[in-house]
Amino acid sequence: MIKKCIGCGSILQNQDSNQIGYVSDLEKDLCERCFKIRHYNQYQTVEKTNQDYIPILKQIASTNDLVLLVVDLWNISPKLNEILSYFHDHVLLVMTKRDLLPKGLYEQRLLDYMNDDSFVDKIMISSQKNYQFDLLLEKIRQYQTSQHVYIVGLTNAGKSTMLNQMIKNYTNLNTMITTSMQPSTTVGMIEIPIDESLILIDTPGILDEGNFLNVVSPKMMKKMIPKKEIKPISYQIKGTQYLWIDQICSFIIKDNDVIFYIANTLKIERFYKEKDHTQFVSHHFMVEGVQDIVLPGLGFIKVMRPGDVTVFVPKEVNVFIRDSFI
Ligand SMILES: Nc1nc2c(ncn2[C@@H]2O[C@H](COP(=O)(O)OP(=O)(O)OP(=O)(O)O)[C@@H](O)[C@H]2O)c(=O)[nH]1
Ligand SMILES: [Mg+2]
Structure with missing residues (x-):
């Protein structure tokens, strides 16, 4: 009879410890992977x-x-x-x-x-x-x-x-x-x-597939995922400025107002000179009206005025623009 893990729905098996659903003893109801997530915060x-x-x-x-x-x-x-x-x-x-x-x-x-x-x-x-x-x-x-x-x-x-x-x-x-x-x-x-x-x-x-969660370390994942109410953070941009979020993405933006809706545990840094971002891929957006630049898994940036914004992210991440959500 097929027996399923009560924690994740996998089919329990005692043959291969590297495959999902593994238990040493088929009498158990919870697979080893679920046990490790629950008790040791370890993830397979x-x-x-x-x-x-x-x-x-x-x-x-x-x-x-x-x-x-x-x-x-x-x-x-x-x-x-x-x-x-x-x-x-x-x-x-x-x-x-x-x-x-x-x-x-x-x-x-x-x-x-x-x-x-x-x-x-x-x-x-x-x-x-x-x-x-x-x-x-x-x-x-x-x-x-x-x-x-x-x-x-x-x-x-x-x-x-x-x-x-x-x-x-x-x-x-x-x-x-x-x-x-x-x-x-x-x-x-x-x-x-x-x-x-x-x-x-x-x-x-x-x-x-285009989510930041798929490309960052577990430590960064912890930092990125908000645990409590997000306090939006506003920046007034005069001239051309370079904004970085915790070394995982950056922006070039000119004469605008932006509001960050991201976990407050993340560090936002502002620079007046370009820094090396060759590890990233650039995406160029023409903002029309009030729009959000969405960084899947991380949150979004509300851009208050029309203008150009260039975003630099890891190549796997699928950044996109949408009409303002909030
Ligand atoms: N702040 C907050 N976090 C939540 C809430 N619901 C879920 N989470 C968190 O979101 C993360 C994912 O939760 P899960 O319930 O495992 O998500 P899931 O949709 O079942 O994910 P899969 O099983 O991978 O498809 C965990 O870190 C949860 O703690 C909520 O109402 N508020
Ligand atoms: Mg689930």
Whole structure:
């Protein structure tokens, strides 16, 4: 009989300690990788690609069941459109990590920003603060088409953390899904019965290939991921200036005002002379009106006036521009 790890959904095996799902003893319920993440904060990289995960989305789309698309407010990626392209209806948008945004924000504006015909409704939550979970459950019950409701999204969006909060709030179950700041923590489907009429199913996140998280060290990852509400930082730029974020990316910008929405643990430095950035690839943007330059995984920079901005990032990172989000 196939037995799955209760933490990550991998199929348990006792043959190869370098492969996912390894346990020395098949009587155990938690794989070694999950055990190490939970107890030692140690992480074993998972060699999965979206080729492994797209079939799961297709399988879910072939059912008529409600899908919760969990989106990290700090990482609204163009990749989400690809996920949505598999679903024509029955998607409840759940924007999470609300606790990281400034408290006074007008939430409806952010919800309105996300538009797709597949959405039956939208909600903003925070798993860390247990914010709006009763409303989330109410909406799930309103839109569910069967007992099964699937949780999908990009990796690191906060899917499993949200499900853990549902378990805590609404069940007596003594189980927990493994979560971590690293991509691809969940690798298989995990079914959680909330009550007799609802089974929530966690799924592996789709990889965001252009994300900073894929190219930085675990130490930098810790620094990049905000732990509490972000305080936006404004800079007035007079003449041509060179701004660096913690040696992982830089900008050239002229006569403008910019606001950084990134973790406050990151160091922003301002220079009046160009520094060597040959280790990076440049991206040139013509800002029109108030727009954001998005640094996936890191946050974004709101540029207040039209003008040229050149961004230097590692070659794997997919920087892009969008109309102002906040
Ligand atoms: N501040 C904040 N952080 C959160 C919240 N929800 C999740 N996180 C953090 O986001 C990171 C990823 O969380 P997971 O729940 O493992 O994400 P996932 O979507 O299940 O990721 P995969 O399993 O890799 O697809 C962890 O570091 C969580 O602590 C939230 O509401 N607020
Ligand atoms: Mg997960």
